[in-house]
Amino acid sequence: MSFVFWLLAAITVAGGLAAVLLKNLVHCALALTVVFAGLALLFLQLDAQFAGFAQILVYVGAVAILVVFAILLTRSSETPKDGGVFSRTWGAGLAISAAVFAVLGWVVLQSEAGLPREISVPNVTVLQIGNALMGRYVLPLEIVALLLTAALIGAVIVAMHEKGDAK
Amino acid sequence: MLEKADQLFVLLRDWVVGFLPPGWRDAAGVVLGVIGIVAVFPGLFAITTVLERKGLGRMQNRIGPNRTGPFGILQPIADAIKSLTKEDIVPLNADAVVHFLAPVFLVVVVFMGFAVLPVGRNMVLVDMDASLLFYFAMGASTEVSIFMAGWSSRNKYSLLGAMRAVAQMISYEVPLLMSSIVVVMMTGSLSLVRIVEAQNQYTWGLPHWYIFTPWGCAAFVMYAIAATAETNRSPFDLPEGESELVAGYFTEYSGFKFALFFLGEYLGMLSISGLGTTLFLGGWSAPLAALNWVPSWIWFFSKVMLSIVVLIWVRGTLPRLRQDQLMNFAWKFVVPMTLLNLMVAALWRFLGEGWARWVVCSAILVIVYVAAGRAGMRGKHFGPRTYRYAE
Amino acid sequence: MTGFATPLTGYLLVAALLFAIGLAGALTRRNAILVLIGIELMLNAANLNLIAFWRYLPHPEALTGMMFAIFSIAVAAAEAAVGLGLVISIHRHAHTTDLDEMNRMKG
Numbered sequence: 001m002s003f004v005f006w007l008l009a010a011i012t013v014a015g016g017l018a019a020v021l022l023k024n025l026v027h028c029a030l031a032l033t034v035v036f037a038g039l040a041l042l043f044l045q046l047d048a049q050f051a052g053f054a055q056i057l058v059y060v061g062a063v064a065i066l067v068v069f070a071i072l073l074t075r076s077s078e079t080p081k082d083g084g085v086f087s088r089t090w091g092a093g094l095a096i097s098a099a100v101f102a103v104l105g106w107v108v109l110q111s112e113a114g115l116p117r118e119i120s121v122p123n124v125t126v127l128q129i130g131n132a133l134m135g136r137y138v139l140p141l142e143i144v145a146l147l148l149t150a151a152l153i154g155a156v157i158v159a160m161h162e163k164g165d166a167k
Numbered sequence: 168m169l170e171k172a173d174q175l176f177v178l179l180r181d182w183v184v185g186f187l188p189p190g191w192r193d194a195a196g197v198v199l200g201v202i203g204i205v206a207v208f209p210g211l212f213a214i215t216t217v218l219e220r221k222g223l224g225r226m227q228n229r230i231g232p233n234r235t236g237p238f239g240i241l242q243p244i245a246d247a248i249k250s251l252t253k254e255d256i257v258p259l260n261a262d263a264v265v266h267f268l269a270p271v272f273l274v275v276v277v278f279m280g281f282a283v284l285p286v287g288r289n290m291v292l293v294d295m296d297a298s299l300l301f302y303f304a305m306g307a308s309t310e311v312s313i314f315m316a317g318w319s320s321r322n323k324y325s326l327l328g329a330m331r332a333v334a335q336m337i338s339y340e341v342p343l344l345m346s347s348i349v350v351v352m353m354t355g356s357l358s359l360v361r362i363v364e365a366q367n368q369y370t371w372g373l374p375h376w377y378i379f380t381p382w383g384c385a386a387f388v389m390y391a392i393a394a395t396a397e398t399n400r401s402p403f404d405l406p407e408g409e410s411e412l413v414a415g416y417f418t419e420y421s422g423f424k425f426a427l428f429f430l431g432e433y434l435g436m437l438s439i440s441g442l443g444t445t446l447f448l449g450g451w452s453a454p455l456a457a458l459n460w461v462p463s464w465i466w467f468f469s470k471v472m473l474s475i476v477v478l479i480w481v482r483g484t485l486p487r488l489r490q491d492q493l494m495n496f497a498w499k500f501v502v503p504m505t506l507l508n509l510m511v512a513a514l515w516r517f518l519g520e521g522w523a524r525w526v527v528c529s530a531i532l533v534i535v536y537v538a539a540g541r542a543g544m545r546g547k548h549f550g551p552r553t554y555r556y557a558e
Numbered sequence: 559m560t561g562f563a564t565p566l567t568g569y570l571l572v573a574a575l576l577f578a579i580g581l582a583g584a585l586t587r588r589n590a591i592l593v594l595i596g597i598e599l600m601l602n603a604a605n606l607n608l609i610a611f612w613r614y615l616p617h618p619e620a621l622t623g624m625m626f627a628i629f630s631i632a633v634a635a636a637e638a639a640v641g642l643g644l645v646i647s648i649h650r651h652a653h654t655t656d657l658d659e660m661n662r663m664k665g
Contacts, residue, residue: 005565009572016576016599020583025591026318030265032595033311035576039602046569046613051627053300055605058631061307061340063598063638065333068314070591070642072330074649086586087658093585101578108570122619126297126357132621140625144632151636159643 005045012038023085025071033064047121050129173462176203177289200292204281211468212433213243219479226483250426258320258419265319270420270427273312277434280305284441285360287451287464299357302442303344306397309435310336316428317416328415331490332399332406338497339396339403345505346386346393349512350377350446359442363450372456376449381528382512385536387447389505391477394439396493398432401482405490440474441467448474500539507535569610577603590645590655594638601634 015038018031036059043052087093133141171178180199184192217232217240224231232239257266283298285291295301310333317329351357354365368375377383396403407415417428444450448470451463488496511528518524580599583592605627612623649655 005568009568013572013575013579016579019595019599020579020587020592025589027265028592028595030311030315032598035599035602039606042569042572042606043609046609048609048613048624048627049295050297050300051605051609051624051631053297053304054628054631056304057300057307058635059598059602060311061304062337063635065310065314065337066638066642067591067595067598068318069330069333070594070645072318072326073646074591074655085588087588090586094582096585097578097582100581101574104574104577105571108567108574119614119616122613124619124621124624126300127355128619129621129624132625137625137629140629144629147633148636151640155639155643158640159646 005042008038008041008045012042026068029064029067029071032067033060036060036064047124050124050126169460169462173288173464175462176287176464197292204278204292208278208281208434208437209430211437211472212430213247214472215433215437215475216246217242218476219482222476222479223483226480247426250429251423253422255422255424256419258322260321261419262319262321265315266419267424269312269316269319270424270431272315273309273431274427274434276305276308276312277431277438280438281434281441283359284438284445285363285450286467287462290451290464291360294360295358297357298359299347299351299362302359303340303347306343306439307340309431312431313416316420320416320419322419325416325418328406328418332416335399335403335406335490335493336397338494339393339501342389342497342501342505343393343397345502346390346508347442347446349382349386349505349508352509353377353382353512353516359445359450363445363452366449367452369456374449374452374454374456376447376452378447378449380515381525381532382508382515383447385504385508385511385532387443389501389508390443390447392501393497394443395478395481396497398436398439400436400478402485402488403493404482405487405493436475436478437471440471440478443474444470500543504536504539508532564614566610566614570607573603573606573610576600576606588656588658590648590657591642593657594641594645597641598634598638601630605630 012035015031015034019028019035022028022031036055040052040055040060043049043055180196183199184195187195220242221231221239232242235241235245257263280302282292283295283302291298313332313336314329317325317327317332320326350362354362356362356365366374366376373379378387395401399406407417417425420428444467451467453459453461453463453466511531514531515524515528518527577600580596580603582596583599584596587593587596608623608627608630612621612627615623645655648660652660654660
């Protein structure tokens with residue numbers, strides 16, 4: 001396993017930990033951006049250039065901004081007044097996620113024998129991706145288009161000021 | 168001999184790299200390319216600042232800076248010395264780490280965008296299959312740094328400026344991408360090198376630049392509007408309007424960090440002009456087949472500087488748009504026009520060669536543009552001014 | 559640190575760790591927006607898993623893994639938008655985003 005992989009993995013996991021542990025919400029959102037960037041670099045390490053650039057374009061360029069806007073519009077960037085930032089039932093949550101990680105880790109390490117060895121680098125061009133999107137995957141593409149339109153209209157309606165509402 | 172002038176920098180790099188052992192040659196070539204980019208584009212930035220101040224001055228009926236050197240051309244050096252020696256004030260309440268990282272992040276991301284622009288024949292730093300996608304990914308990342316700058320200053324005006332800037336940049340990402348998609352569609356590749364090579368052909372001595380086609384001209388106009396808005400230039404510079412918001416999201420920055428923001432903004436302008444040149448104006452190809460003896464990189468930089476001059480000209484001429492006016496303009500006018508342009512470009516491909524497709528496509532675009540413009544103006548009343556007072 | 563037999567194992571373990579971290583964040587924090595951040599982390603971990611399997615399994619030219627990941631990115635962006643719209647709308651109604659206080663169905 002190369003040094004670059006370990007470095008990127010360390011950055012990504014550190015960013016993830018920061019995103020769920022920090023008190024200031026905007027710092028959490030910025031740590032989330034670091035996670036997204038680290039993941040995009042991991043995708044590039046895996047020779048999936050299109051997925052990596054799409055990850056930066058969509059996640060860092062749009063979803064991170066969305067999270068930050070939501071934090072500012074709901075005034076959550078001010079420090080909480082009482083009780084701290086963790087909910088009352090934090091112990092159960094931690095136990096569950098530790099159990100999930102244990103199960104997943106055990107499965108991965110146990111099936112090492114069945115996992116394939118290093119194979120040659122796939123040479124995927126954007127032309128192939130385009131042909132696949134318009135050929136084999138055209139139905140999912142159209143459904144995702146419909147879904148995005150519905151999500152767009154739905155998000156606008158949900159977050160809109162209603163008539164007669166106190167502003 | 169002319170071939171050598173054209174490939175001057177490539178040959179220079181190969182000669183320097185030849186002194187090293189074979190294992191090191193690739194990495195050294197890349198490092199030399201990076202040094203070239205870091206040297207050339209900030210140099211162009213310096214020229215742009217003088218050009219802007221003198222140009223705007225003349226348009227406003229005054230002389231620009233004329234004390235430092237003949238015609239003020241040593242002004243950038245004076246500006247550099249000033250910003251390097253000014254005190255770096257960080258507000259007490261500001262979030263120091265984020266405050267420091269914001270300009271660094273901006274400059275890094277903007278420099279990454281330069282890596283995929285084909286500056287001349289065989290002169291790209293990185294030739295990727297999806298280089299246009301990489302460029303837009305880097306462009307989208309600049310919004311995060313603007314938000315970081317505005318929020319970390321703990322200043323209402325900075326935050327307001329940052330929110331406005333981010334909203335504006337996100338709104339104009341869509342027309343920027345959509346007008347570039349037309350070029351990708353007609354070329355059949357996302358690679359910028361391939362796009363320039365497709366425009367490097369000549370019929371009767373005239374080039375095949377995309378700006379000379381109806382859909383290309385419309386796409387170029389929309390790209391120019393979106394690019395002006397993306398880089399927060401007038402008439403879309405409400406986020407940093409000096410008369411409204413002090414200085415917007417970089418109010419609390421002084422000294423070297425302000426210089427970095429300034430550098431980042433102007434480099435963004437150069438970068439997006441470079442992309443517009445590559446997509447629509449033929450990149451490094453010469454305007455007439457007879458002029459191919461001039462080196463390709465001279466053509467590229469001339470076209471980029473021409474775009475910069477037009478940007479400065481527009482800044483000096485048009486008034487500023489209000490925030491809601493510019494968002495309205497983006498979503499209700501420019502985006503539908505880009506969609507129509509996509510369909511017209513497809514029609515262009517399917518009508519086959521000949522004069523018919525020129526007439527049909529131009530007619531569709533012009534008629535819809537005029538009709539949409541007239542329809543948009545119908546609701547506006549231009550009578551005597553009415554006032555609405557704050558309660 | 560080469561205790562792993564294949565490169566694939568390393569990627570799968572990182573993805574599992576990121577998934578667990580996201581799950582912990584979604585389950586233990588009080589603010590509704592952090593739950594959404596946790597969900598985004600989980601979706602990203604799943605994407606990493608998909609791309610890692612695409613790269614190391616036979617027939618990568620079928621592009622299945624990469625297509626799955628790209629569609630997942632698109633759907634996750636839509637879901638983030640709707641979720642954050644909901645959080646903003648709830649904040650406007652209840653003036654808080656604290657999940658511990660939203661324990662009644664009556665609005």
